Amino acid sequence: MKKSTLKLLDKMQKVDRRIIYIIVAFSIIIPLLIPFNSKTYVTEPTSNIYQKVDSFAGDDTKAVLMSFTHNASTMPELFPMEVALLRHCFERDIKVLTICWLPAAAPLVDYAINQAKEGYDVQSGVDYCNFGYKPYALRLPIMLGMGDDIAKAVETDSQGRKIENLEIMNNIKNYDDMNIIVDFAGNSSAIQWIMYARAKFGANIAAGITAVMVADNYPYLQTGQLLGMFRGLKGAAEYEKLVDVFAAYESDKFPNGRPFSKEIINDTWVPITRDKVTYEVDGKMIETDADLQYKFKKARIGMNAQSVAHVMIIVFIILGNIGFFLTKKKKKKIV
Amino acid sequence: MFETISNFVAAFLTLCIFSFLYKDNPFYKFAEALLVGVSMGYAIPLLFENVFMPYVYTPIFLDHKFIIIIPALIGSLYIFRFTKNLSWLARYPITFSMGIVGMGIPMSLHSSVLVQMRSAMLPLASINITLIFIGTVTILLYFFFSKAHKGIYGKVTNVGIWFMMIGFGASFGYTVMARISLLIGRIQFLLGDWLGLIK
Numbered sequence: 334m335k336k337s338t339l340k341l342l343d344k345m346q347k348v349d350r351r352i353i354y355i356i357v358a359f360s361i362i363i364p365l366l367i368p369f370n371s372k373t374y375v376t377e378p379t380s381n382i383y384q385k386v387d388s389f390a391g392d393d394t395k396a397v398l399m400s401f402t403h404n405a406s407t408m409p410e411l412f413p414m415e416v417a418l419l420r421h422c423f424e425r426d427i428k429v430l431t432i433c434w435l436p437a438a439a440p441l442v443d444y445a446i447n448q449a450k451e452g453y454d455v456q457s458g459v460d461y462c463n464f465g466y467k468p469y470a471l472r473l474p475i476m477l478g479m480g481d482d483i484a485k486a487v488e489t490d491s492q493g494r495k496i497e498n499l500e501i502m503n504n505i506k507n508y509d510d511m512n513i514i515v516d517f518a519g520n521s522s523a524i525q526w527i528m529y530a531r532a533k534f535g536a537n538i539a540a541g542i543t544a545v546m547v548a549d550n551y552p553y554l555q556t557g558q559l560l561g562m563f564r565g566l567k568g569a570a571e572y573e574k575l576v577d578v579f580a581a582y583e584s585d586k587f588p589n590g591r592p593f594s595k596e597i598i599n600d601t602w603v604p605i606t607r608d609k610v611t612y613e614v615d616g617k618m619i620e621t622d623a624d625l626q627y628k629f630k631k632a633r634i635g636m637n638a639q640s641v642a643h644v645m646i647i648v649f650i651i652l653g654n655i656g657f658f659l660t661k662k663k664k665k666k667i668v
Numbered sequence: 669m670f671e672t673i674s675n676f677v678a679a680f681l682t683l684c685i686f687s688f689l690y691k692d693n694p695f696y697k698f699a700e701a702l703l704v705g706v707s708m709g710y711a712i713p714l715l716f717e718n719v720f721m722p723y724v725y726t727p728i729f730l731d732h733k734f735i736i737i738i739p740a741l742i743g744s745l746y747i748f749r750f751t752k753n754l755s756w757l758a759r760y761p762i763t764f765s766m767g768i769v770g771m772g773i774p775m776s777l778h779s780s781v782l783v784q785m786r787s788a789m790l791p792l793a794s795i796n797i798t799l800i801f802i803g804t805v806t807i808l809l810y811f812f813f814s815k816a817h818k819g820i821y822g823k824v825t826n827v828g829i830w831f832m833m834i835g836f837g838a839s840f841g842y843t844v845m846a847r848i849s850l851l852i853g854r855i856q857f858l859l860g861d862w863l864g865l866i867k
Contacts, residue, residue: 465718556787631856
Protein backbone atom coordinates (compact mmCIF):
# COMPACT_ATOMS: atom_id res chain seq x y z
CA MET A 334 0.00 0.00 0.00
CA LYS A 335 1.17 3.50 -0.81
CA LYS A 336 2.63 5.62 1.96
CA SER A 337 0.21 8.47 1.21
CA THR A 338 -2.82 6.13 1.60
CA LEU A 339 -1.50 4.88 4.93
CA LYS A 340 -0.94 8.46 6.07
CA LEU A 341 -4.50 9.33 5.12
CA LEU A 342 -5.88 6.32 7.01
CA ASP A 343 -3.71 7.23 9.99
CA LYS A 344 -5.08 10.78 9.90
CA MET A 345 -8.63 9.46 9.75
CA GLN A 346 -8.00 7.53 12.95
CA LYS A 347 -7.18 10.79 14.68
CA VAL A 348 -9.94 12.94 13.16
CA ASP A 349 -11.42 15.49 15.56
CA ARG A 350 -14.83 14.37 16.84
CA ARG A 351 -16.21 17.85 16.11
CA ILE A 352 -15.66 17.32 12.38
CA ILE A 353 -17.75 14.15 12.61
CA TYR A 354 -20.47 16.11 14.45
CA ILE A 355 -20.55 18.70 11.66
CA ILE A 356 -20.79 16.03 8.95
CA VAL A 357 -23.62 14.25 10.81
CA ALA A 358 -25.39 17.61 11.33
CA PHE A 359 -25.22 18.38 7.59
CA SER A 360 -26.40 14.88 6.71
CA ILE A 361 -29.55 15.76 8.69
CA ILE A 362 -29.97 19.43 7.72
CA ILE A 363 -29.76 18.88 3.95
CA PRO A 364 -32.50 16.20 3.66
CA LEU A 365 -34.74 18.32 5.90
CA LEU A 366 -34.25 21.41 3.75
CA ILE A 367 -34.50 19.51 0.46
CA PRO A 368 -36.93 16.64 1.17
CA PHE A 369 -37.03 13.71 -1.25
CA ASN A 370 -39.53 10.95 -1.77
CA SER A 371 -38.65 7.69 -0.12
CA LYS A 372 -40.81 4.63 0.29
CA THR A 373 -42.11 3.92 3.79
CA TYR A 374 -42.62 0.21 4.38
CA VAL A 375 -45.33 -0.51 6.92
CA THR A 376 -44.52 -3.31 9.34
CA GLU A 377 -46.91 -5.61 11.20
CA PRO A 378 -46.50 -4.18 14.74
CA THR A 379 -47.69 -0.78 13.46
CA SER A 380 -50.43 -2.05 11.15
CA ASN A 381 -51.83 -4.20 13.99
CA ILE A 382 -52.47 -1.05 16.04
CA TYR A 383 -54.02 0.66 13.04
CA GLN A 384 -56.37 -2.24 12.34
CA LYS A 385 -57.48 -2.53 15.97
CA VAL A 386 -58.14 1.22 16.31
CA ASP A 387 -59.86 1.32 12.93
CA SER A 388 -62.21 -1.50 13.93
CA PHE A 389 -63.87 1.02 16.31
CA ALA A 390 -64.71 3.46 13.47
CA GLY A 391 -68.12 5.01 14.07
CA ASP A 392 -68.70 2.71 17.06
CA ASP A 393 -70.19 4.66 19.95
CA THR A 394 -69.49 1.86 22.42
CA LYS A 395 -65.70 1.71 22.04
CA ALA A 396 -62.87 4.12 22.81
CA VAL A 397 -59.09 4.34 22.56
CA LEU A 398 -57.07 5.34 25.63
CA MET A 399 -53.80 7.15 25.02
CA SER A 400 -51.47 7.15 28.02
CA PHE A 401 -48.69 9.75 27.99
CA THR A 402 -45.74 8.74 30.20
CA HIS A 403 -43.07 11.03 28.80
CA ASN A 404 -41.91 14.60 28.80
CA ALA A 405 -40.53 16.91 26.14
CA SER A 406 -37.14 15.16 25.97
CA THR A 407 -38.58 12.27 23.93
CA MET A 408 -41.01 14.43 21.96
CA PRO A 409 -39.26 14.21 18.55
CA GLU A 410 -39.96 10.49 18.42
CA LEU A 411 -43.25 10.17 20.30
CA PHE A 412 -45.10 13.34 19.33
CA PRO A 413 -45.55 12.50 15.59
CA MET A 414 -47.02 9.09 16.50
CA GLU A 415 -49.43 10.69 18.98
CA VAL A 416 -50.58 13.24 16.39
CA ALA A 417 -50.98 10.48 13.77
CA LEU A 418 -53.07 8.32 16.12
CA LEU A 419 -55.25 11.26 17.19
CA ARG A 420 -55.74 12.23 13.55
CA HIS A 421 -56.79 8.65 12.76
CA CYS A 422 -59.39 8.78 15.56
CA PHE A 423 -60.75 12.19 14.48
CA GLU A 424 -60.82 11.17 10.84
CA ARG A 425 -62.73 7.93 11.49
CA ASP A 426 -65.04 9.17 14.26
CA ILE A 427 -63.44 7.11 17.03
CA LYS A 428 -63.77 8.16 20.65
CA VAL A 429 -60.39 8.95 22.17
CA LEU A 430 -59.42 9.42 25.81
CA THR A 431 -56.06 10.73 27.02
CA ILE A 432 -54.30 10.60 30.36
CA CYS A 433 -50.80 11.65 31.45
CA TRP A 434 -48.66 10.69 34.41
CA LEU A 435 -45.87 13.28 34.48
CA PRO A 436 -46.29 16.99 35.23
CA ALA A 437 -44.37 17.96 32.10
CA ALA A 438 -46.60 15.71 29.94
CA ALA A 439 -49.74 17.75 30.65
CA PRO A 440 -49.05 20.53 28.09
CA LEU A 441 -47.87 17.95 25.55
CA VAL A 442 -51.29 16.26 25.56
CA ASP A 443 -53.03 19.58 24.86
CA TYR A 444 -50.47 20.41 22.19
CA ALA A 445 -50.98 17.04 20.45
CA ILE A 446 -54.78 17.32 20.54
CA ASN A 447 -54.71 20.91 19.24
CA GLN A 448 -52.37 19.98 16.38
CA ALA A 449 -54.43 16.96 15.35
CA LYS A 450 -57.94 18.41 15.67
CA GLU A 451 -57.36 21.41 13.38
CA GLY A 452 -59.80 21.06 10.52
CA TYR A 453 -61.94 18.42 12.21
CA ASP A 454 -65.33 19.06 13.75
CA VAL A 455 -64.57 17.51 17.15
CA GLN A 456 -65.49 18.63 20.65
CA SER A 457 -63.94 18.03 24.04
CA GLY A 458 -66.18 15.83 26.19
CA VAL A 459 -68.01 14.53 23.13
CA ASP A 460 -65.47 13.16 20.66
CA TYR A 461 -62.40 13.22 22.87
CA CYS A 462 -61.64 13.73 26.53
CA ASN A 463 -58.40 14.63 28.24
CA PHE A 464 -58.35 13.16 31.75
CA GLY A 465 -55.34 15.40 32.40
CA TYR A 466 -52.39 14.89 34.69
CA LYS A 467 -52.68 12.16 37.29
CA PRO A 468 -49.76 11.67 39.69
CA TYR A 469 -47.48 8.73 38.90
CA ALA A 470 -47.86 7.53 42.50
CA LEU A 471 -51.56 6.94 41.78
CA ARG A 472 -50.92 5.06 38.55
CA LEU A 473 -51.49 1.65 40.07
CA PRO A 474 -54.82 2.36 41.83
CA ILE A 475 -56.06 4.23 38.75
CA MET A 476 -55.00 1.39 36.40
CA LEU A 477 -56.76 -1.17 38.57
CA GLY A 478 -59.76 1.10 39.23
CA MET A 479 -60.37 1.67 35.52
CA GLY A 480 -60.93 -2.06 35.19
CA ASP A 481 -64.14 -1.63 37.21
CA ASP A 482 -65.30 1.92 36.59
CA ILE A 483 -63.35 4.63 34.78
CA ALA A 484 -65.51 7.45 36.16
CA LYS A 485 -64.76 6.38 39.75
CA ALA A 486 -61.04 5.81 39.17
CA VAL A 487 -60.36 9.07 37.35
CA GLU A 488 -63.26 11.26 38.63
CA THR A 489 -62.47 14.53 36.78
CA ASP A 490 -60.97 15.53 33.45
CA SER A 491 -58.30 18.20 32.84
CA GLN A 492 -60.93 20.96 32.98
CA GLY A 493 -62.26 19.74 36.31
CA ARG A 494 -65.50 18.34 34.88
CA LYS A 495 -66.99 15.19 36.41
CA ILE A 496 -66.24 12.40 33.94
CA GLU A 497 -69.50 10.55 34.58
CA ASN A 498 -71.44 13.58 33.26
CA LEU A 499 -69.57 13.79 29.95
CA GLU A 500 -71.28 12.66 26.76
CA ILE A 501 -68.21 10.74 25.59
CA MET A 502 -68.54 8.42 28.59
CA ASN A 503 -71.97 7.14 27.55
CA ASN A 504 -71.47 3.39 26.91
CA ILE A 505 -67.87 3.58 28.15
CA LYS A 506 -67.47 2.09 31.60
CA ASN A 507 -64.26 0.06 31.86
CA TYR A 508 -61.54 -1.75 29.89
CA ASP A 509 -64.17 -3.88 28.11
CA ASP A 510 -65.33 -0.74 26.31
CA MET A 511 -61.97 1.00 26.11
CA ASN A 512 -60.53 -1.86 24.21
CA ILE A 513 -57.08 -0.60 23.32
CA ILE A 514 -54.63 1.29 25.49
CA VAL A 515 -51.62 2.84 23.79
CA ASP A 516 -48.87 3.87 26.19
CA PHE A 517 -46.39 6.45 24.88
CA ALA A 518 -43.15 6.43 26.83
CA GLY A 519 -39.40 6.62 26.73
CA ASN A 520 -39.21 3.72 29.18
CA SER A 521 -40.84 0.32 29.74
CA SER A 522 -44.01 1.70 31.32
CA ALA A 523 -46.16 -0.30 28.88
CA ILE A 524 -45.17 -3.35 30.94
CA GLN A 525 -47.22 -1.96 33.85
CA TRP A 526 -50.29 -1.85 31.61
CA ILE A 527 -49.54 -5.44 30.60
CA MET A 528 -49.15 -6.49 34.25
CA TYR A 529 -52.30 -4.85 35.58
CA ALA A 530 -54.72 -4.00 32.76
CA ARG A 531 -53.97 -7.01 30.54
CA ALA A 532 -53.18 -9.78 33.03
CA LYS A 533 -56.09 -8.87 35.31
CA PHE A 534 -58.72 -7.46 32.93
CA GLY A 535 -57.64 -8.75 29.48
CA ALA A 536 -57.28 -5.28 27.93
CA ASN A 537 -55.41 -4.91 24.63
CA ILE A 538 -52.17 -3.02 25.12
CA ALA A 539 -49.97 -1.33 22.54
CA ALA A 540 -46.82 0.70 23.05
CA GLY A 541 -45.49 3.83 21.42
CA ILE A 542 -41.86 3.88 22.47
CA THR A 543 -38.55 5.50 21.69
CA ALA A 544 -36.18 3.41 19.61
CA VAL A 545 -33.89 2.90 22.64
CA MET A 546 -36.59 0.88 24.38
CA VAL A 547 -37.61 -1.28 21.42
CA ALA A 548 -35.28 -4.21 22.17
CA ASP A 549 -36.55 -4.33 25.77
CA ASN A 550 -40.18 -4.49 24.67
CA TYR A 551 -39.79 -7.03 21.85
CA PRO A 552 -40.32 -10.09 24.10
CA TYR A 553 -43.79 -8.76 25.00
CA LEU A 554 -44.60 -8.23 21.34
CA GLN A 555 -43.38 -11.70 20.41
CA THR A 556 -45.53 -13.31 23.11
CA GLY A 557 -48.61 -11.37 21.97
CA GLN A 558 -48.92 -9.43 25.22
CA LEU A 559 -48.42 -6.26 23.21
CA LEU A 560 -50.90 -6.04 20.37
CA GLY A 561 -48.60 -3.75 18.44
CA MET A 562 -45.73 -1.33 18.81
CA PHE A 563 -44.74 2.05 17.35
CA ARG A 564 -40.96 1.73 17.15
CA GLY A 565 -39.47 5.21 17.34
CA LEU A 566 -39.67 7.68 14.48
CA LYS A 567 -40.01 4.80 12.00
CA GLY A 568 -43.23 3.66 13.68
CA ALA A 569 -44.59 7.21 13.53
CA ALA A 570 -43.75 7.45 9.82
CA GLU A 571 -45.52 4.14 9.16
CA TYR A 572 -48.67 5.28 10.97
CA GLU A 573 -48.68 8.62 9.13
CA LYS A 574 -48.69 6.70 5.86
CA LEU A 575 -51.46 4.34 7.06
CA VAL A 576 -53.66 7.31 7.98
CA ASP A 577 -53.03 8.96 4.57
CA VAL A 578 -53.68 5.79 2.60
CA PHE A 579 -56.77 4.54 4.46
CA ALA A 580 -58.32 6.83 7.10
CA ALA A 581 -57.96 10.09 5.14
CA TYR A 582 -58.87 8.47 1.81
CA GLU A 583 -61.96 9.97 0.18
CA SER A 584 -63.82 8.76 -2.89
CA ASP A 585 -67.40 8.23 -4.02
CA LYS A 586 -67.24 4.65 -2.85
CA PHE A 587 -65.49 5.45 0.45
CA PRO A 588 -66.50 8.98 1.53
CA ASN A 589 -65.05 8.58 5.06
CA GLY A 590 -61.92 6.51 4.56
CA ARG A 591 -61.48 2.98 3.31
CA PRO A 592 -60.82 -0.28 5.16
CA PHE A 593 -57.28 -1.56 5.71
CA SER A 594 -55.84 -3.89 3.10
CA LYS A 595 -52.36 -5.41 3.02
CA GLU A 596 -52.25 -5.37 -0.79
CA ILE A 597 -53.12 -1.66 -0.97
CA ILE A 598 -50.54 -0.63 1.64
CA ASN A 599 -47.80 -2.60 -0.10
CA ASP A 600 -48.60 -1.20 -3.55
CA THR A 601 -49.35 2.42 -2.64
CA TRP A 602 -46.81 5.16 -2.02
CA VAL A 603 -47.50 8.68 -0.82
CA PRO A 604 -44.93 11.19 -2.15
CA ILE A 605 -44.11 13.56 0.70
CA THR A 606 -42.74 16.36 -1.45
CA ARG A 607 -46.24 17.19 -2.72
CA ASP A 608 -48.64 19.59 -0.98
CA LYS A 609 -51.70 17.48 -1.79
CA VAL A 610 -52.18 13.86 -0.75
CA THR A 611 -51.08 11.95 -3.84
CA TYR A 612 -51.08 8.18 -4.24
CA GLU A 613 -48.63 6.43 -6.47
CA VAL A 614 -50.25 3.21 -7.60
CA ASP A 615 -48.47 1.04 -10.21
CA GLY A 616 -46.38 4.02 -11.32
CA LYS A 617 -49.46 6.27 -11.82
CA MET A 618 -49.92 9.40 -9.72
CA ILE A 619 -53.43 10.04 -8.39
CA GLU A 620 -53.71 13.48 -6.75
CA THR A 621 -56.55 14.18 -4.32
CA ASP A 622 -57.94 17.47 -2.99
CA ALA A 623 -56.74 16.79 0.56
CA ASP A 624 -53.81 18.90 1.82
CA LEU A 625 -50.74 16.99 2.95
CA GLN A 626 -49.78 19.29 5.81
CA TYR A 627 -46.24 19.38 7.17
CA LYS A 628 -47.34 18.31 10.66
CA PHE A 629 -48.88 15.13 9.19
CA LYS A 630 -45.70 14.11 7.32
CA LYS A 631 -43.12 15.28 9.87
CA ALA A 632 -42.01 11.76 10.80
CA ARG A 633 -41.65 10.68 7.17
CA ILE A 634 -39.49 13.72 6.36
CA GLY A 635 -37.52 12.99 9.53
CA MET A 636 -36.99 9.40 8.40
CA ASN A 637 -35.33 10.68 5.19
CA ALA A 638 -32.78 12.52 7.31
CA GLN A 639 -32.50 9.47 9.55
CA SER A 640 -31.63 7.26 6.56
CA VAL A 641 -28.92 9.65 5.33
CA ALA A 642 -27.45 9.95 8.85
CA HIS A 643 -27.41 6.15 9.20
CA VAL A 644 -25.54 5.79 5.89
CA MET A 645 -22.98 8.36 7.10
CA ILE A 646 -22.51 6.51 10.39
CA ILE A 647 -22.07 3.17 8.59
CA VAL A 648 -19.48 4.77 6.27
CA PHE A 649 -17.61 6.17 9.31
CA ILE A 650 -17.63 2.77 11.02
CA ILE A 651 -16.32 1.02 7.89
CA LEU A 652 -13.60 3.63 7.28
CA GLY A 653 -12.61 3.61 10.94
CA ASN A 654 -12.26 -0.17 10.92
CA ILE A 655 -10.28 -0.23 7.66
CA GLY A 656 -7.93 2.40 9.09
CA PHE A 657 -7.62 0.52 12.38
CA PHE A 658 -6.73 -2.83 10.81
CA LEU A 659 -4.34 -1.39 8.21
CA THR A 660 -2.42 0.68 10.75
CA LYS A 661 -2.32 -2.38 13.05
CA LYS A 662 -0.88 -4.46 10.19
CA LYS A 663 1.68 -1.76 9.46
CA LYS A 664 2.78 -1.58 13.10
CA LYS A 665 3.21 -5.38 13.21
CA LYS A 666 5.49 -5.21 10.13
CA ILE A 667 7.64 -2.54 11.77
CA VAL A 668 8.03 -4.66 14.95
CA MET B 669 -45.87 37.67 18.80
CA PHE B 670 -45.75 35.42 21.85
CA GLU B 671 -44.92 32.43 19.63
CA THR B 672 -42.06 34.31 17.96
CA ILE B 673 -40.54 35.28 21.33
CA SER B 674 -40.96 31.77 22.77
CA ASN B 675 -39.37 30.28 19.63
CA PHE B 676 -36.40 32.65 20.02
CA VAL B 677 -35.95 31.67 23.67
CA ALA B 678 -36.23 27.95 22.82
CA ALA B 679 -33.80 28.31 19.91
CA PHE B 680 -31.28 30.22 22.05
CA LEU B 681 -31.43 27.55 24.78
CA THR B 682 -31.13 24.75 22.19
CA LEU B 683 -28.00 26.36 20.78
CA CYS B 684 -26.66 26.81 24.33
CA ILE B 685 -27.01 23.07 24.90
CA PHE B 686 -25.50 22.23 21.48
CA SER B 687 -22.48 24.41 22.33
CA PHE B 688 -21.34 21.59 24.65
CA LEU B 689 -20.41 19.61 21.52
CA TYR B 690 -17.59 22.10 21.02
CA LYS B 691 -16.57 22.19 24.67
CA ASP B 692 -17.99 22.87 28.14
CA ASN B 693 -18.88 26.55 28.49
CA PRO B 694 -20.97 28.98 30.62
CA PHE B 695 -23.85 29.05 28.10
CA TYR B 696 -24.28 25.29 28.41
CA LYS B 697 -24.14 25.48 32.21
CA PHE B 698 -26.69 28.30 32.25
CA ALA B 699 -29.16 26.33 30.07
CA GLU B 700 -28.65 23.17 32.13
CA ALA B 701 -29.29 24.97 35.43
CA LEU B 702 -32.30 26.76 33.97
CA LEU B 703 -33.82 23.44 32.88
CA VAL B 704 -33.54 22.00 36.38
CA GLY B 705 -34.97 25.13 37.98
CA VAL B 706 -37.86 25.52 35.54
CA SER B 707 -38.77 21.81 35.81
CA MET B 708 -38.95 22.02 39.59
CA GLY B 709 -40.77 25.34 39.56
CA TYR B 710 -43.32 23.90 37.14
CA ALA B 711 -43.77 20.58 38.98
CA ILE B 712 -44.27 21.92 42.52
CA PRO B 713 -47.48 23.97 41.97
CA LEU B 714 -48.80 21.30 39.58
CA LEU B 715 -48.30 18.60 42.22
CA PHE B 716 -49.87 20.83 44.87
CA GLU B 717 -52.90 21.43 42.64
CA ASN B 718 -53.25 17.84 41.40
CA VAL B 719 -52.16 15.82 44.44
CA PHE B 720 -52.39 17.77 47.68
CA MET B 721 -55.66 19.58 46.93
CA PRO B 722 -57.79 16.69 45.56
CA TYR B 723 -56.33 13.85 47.66
CA VAL B 724 -55.54 15.55 50.99
CA TYR B 725 -57.14 18.98 51.46
CA THR B 726 -60.55 18.39 49.82
CA PRO B 727 -61.31 15.00 51.44
CA ILE B 728 -60.24 16.12 54.93
CA PHE B 729 -61.42 19.73 55.12
CA LEU B 730 -64.35 19.82 52.71
CA ASP B 731 -65.68 16.23 52.61
CA HIS B 732 -64.77 15.54 56.27
CA LYS B 733 -63.28 12.12 55.51
CA PHE B 734 -61.02 12.23 58.58
CA ILE B 735 -59.63 8.73 57.94
CA ILE B 736 -57.42 10.36 55.26
CA ILE B 737 -55.47 12.05 58.08
CA ILE B 738 -53.76 8.71 58.89
CA PRO B 739 -52.20 8.05 55.44
CA ALA B 740 -51.45 11.79 55.11
CA LEU B 741 -49.52 11.72 58.39
CA ILE B 742 -47.70 8.51 57.47
CA GLY B 743 -46.74 10.03 54.11
CA SER B 744 -45.48 13.22 55.73
CA LEU B 745 -42.95 11.15 57.71
CA TYR B 746 -40.81 11.17 54.54
CA ILE B 747 -39.76 14.70 55.55
CA PHE B 748 -37.70 13.22 58.42
CA ARG B 749 -35.24 11.85 55.85
CA PHE B 750 -33.54 15.26 56.18
CA THR B 751 -32.89 14.96 59.91
CA LYS B 752 -30.09 12.89 61.41
CA ASN B 753 -31.81 11.74 64.60
CA LEU B 754 -35.31 11.06 63.27
CA SER B 755 -34.53 9.79 59.76
CA TRP B 756 -35.63 6.29 60.86
CA LEU B 757 -39.24 7.54 60.85
CA ALA B 758 -39.13 7.69 57.02
CA ARG B 759 -38.92 3.89 56.97
CA TYR B 760 -42.65 3.61 57.79
CA PRO B 761 -43.99 5.14 54.54
CA ILE B 762 -41.31 3.16 52.67
CA THR B 763 -42.76 -0.03 54.18
CA PHE B 764 -46.15 0.74 52.65
CA SER B 765 -44.51 1.45 49.28
CA MET B 766 -42.76 -1.92 49.44
CA GLY B 767 -46.12 -3.55 50.13
CA ILE B 768 -47.43 -2.14 46.86
CA VAL B 769 -44.38 -3.56 45.04
CA GLY B 770 -45.22 -6.96 46.55
CA MET B 771 -48.73 -6.68 45.18
CA GLY B 772 -47.32 -6.58 41.66
CA ILE B 773 -45.20 -9.72 42.00
CA PRO B 774 -47.84 -12.32 40.96
CA MET B 775 -48.87 -10.30 37.90
CA SER B 776 -45.26 -9.54 37.04
CA LEU B 777 -44.44 -13.27 37.25
CA HIS B 778 -47.33 -13.97 34.93
CA SER B 779 -46.41 -11.47 32.20
CA SER B 780 -42.61 -11.52 32.44
CA VAL B 781 -41.95 -15.19 33.24
CA LEU B 782 -44.87 -17.58 32.66
CA VAL B 783 -46.13 -16.18 29.36
CA GLN B 784 -42.54 -15.81 28.12
CA MET B 785 -41.81 -19.44 29.03
CA ARG B 786 -44.96 -20.63 27.32
CA SER B 787 -44.04 -18.91 24.06
CA ALA B 788 -40.52 -20.39 24.23
CA MET B 789 -41.97 -23.92 24.39
CA LEU B 790 -43.67 -24.02 21.00
CA PRO B 791 -43.11 -26.80 18.43
CA LEU B 792 -40.03 -26.04 16.31
CA ALA B 793 -42.12 -25.53 13.17
CA SER B 794 -40.40 -22.43 11.77
CA ILE B 795 -36.89 -20.97 11.56
CA ASN B 796 -37.81 -18.11 13.93
CA ILE B 797 -39.04 -20.45 16.67
CA THR B 798 -35.97 -22.70 16.21
CA LEU B 799 -33.67 -19.68 16.57
CA ILE B 800 -35.56 -18.53 19.70
CA PHE B 801 -35.23 -22.05 21.13
CA ILE B 802 -31.47 -22.28 20.44
CA GLY B 803 -30.90 -18.74 21.76
CA THR B 804 -32.89 -19.30 24.96
CA VAL B 805 -31.20 -22.63 25.77
CA THR B 806 -27.63 -21.54 24.99
CA ILE B 807 -27.95 -18.23 26.89
CA LEU B 808 -29.44 -20.01 29.93
CA LEU B 809 -26.53 -22.48 29.81
CA TYR B 810 -24.06 -19.57 29.63
CA PHE B 811 -25.43 -18.21 32.91
CA PHE B 812 -25.05 -21.60 34.60
CA PHE B 813 -21.77 -20.98 36.42
CA SER B 814 -21.55 -24.20 38.45
CA LYS B 815 -19.85 -25.91 35.51
CA ALA B 816 -16.66 -24.68 33.84
CA HIS B 817 -17.22 -23.36 30.30
CA LYS B 818 -14.82 -25.87 28.66
CA GLY B 819 -14.99 -28.48 25.93
CA ILE B 820 -18.32 -29.11 24.18
CA TYR B 821 -20.17 -27.29 26.97
CA GLY B 822 -17.93 -24.25 26.40
CA LYS B 823 -18.71 -24.31 22.66
CA VAL B 824 -22.45 -24.43 23.37
CA THR B 825 -22.18 -21.45 25.77
CA ASN B 826 -20.16 -19.62 23.07
CA VAL B 827 -23.26 -19.84 20.87
CA GLY B 828 -25.13 -18.16 23.72
CA ILE B 829 -22.53 -15.35 23.72
CA TRP B 830 -23.10 -14.86 19.97
CA PHE B 831 -26.83 -14.57 20.51
CA MET B 832 -26.28 -12.01 23.27
CA MET B 833 -23.87 -10.03 21.08
CA ILE B 834 -26.50 -9.87 18.33
CA GLY B 835 -29.03 -8.69 20.95
CA PHE B 836 -26.66 -5.99 22.22
CA GLY B 837 -25.96 -4.95 18.62
CA ALA B 838 -29.69 -4.57 17.95
CA SER B 839 -30.09 -2.52 21.13
CA PHE B 840 -27.15 -0.30 20.18
CA GLY B 841 -28.48 0.17 16.64
CA TYR B 842 -31.83 1.28 18.04
CA THR B 843 -30.03 3.60 20.49
CA VAL B 844 -28.20 5.30 17.61
CA MET B 845 -31.53 5.63 15.79
CA ALA B 846 -33.14 7.20 18.86
CA ARG B 847 -30.35 9.74 19.36
CA ILE B 848 -30.41 10.75 15.70
CA SER B 849 -34.22 11.11 15.96
CA LEU B 850 -33.77 13.55 18.85
CA LEU B 851 -31.30 15.58 16.82
CA ILE B 852 -33.73 15.56 13.86
CA GLY B 853 -36.48 16.87 16.15
CA ARG B 854 -34.35 19.78 17.30
CA ILE B 855 -33.13 20.62 13.81
CA GLN B 856 -36.74 20.49 12.55
CA PHE B 857 -37.57 23.02 15.26
CA LEU B 858 -34.60 25.29 14.46
CA LEU B 859 -35.11 25.22 10.70
CA GLY B 860 -38.91 25.13 10.74
CA ASP B 861 -40.48 26.83 13.75
CA TRP B 862 -37.64 29.27 14.37
CA LEU B 863 -36.13 30.15 10.98
CA GLY B 864 -39.19 29.23 8.90
CA LEU B 865 -37.10 27.42 6.28
CA ILE B 866 -39.27 24.28 6.36
CA LYS B 867 -42.97 24.56 5.53
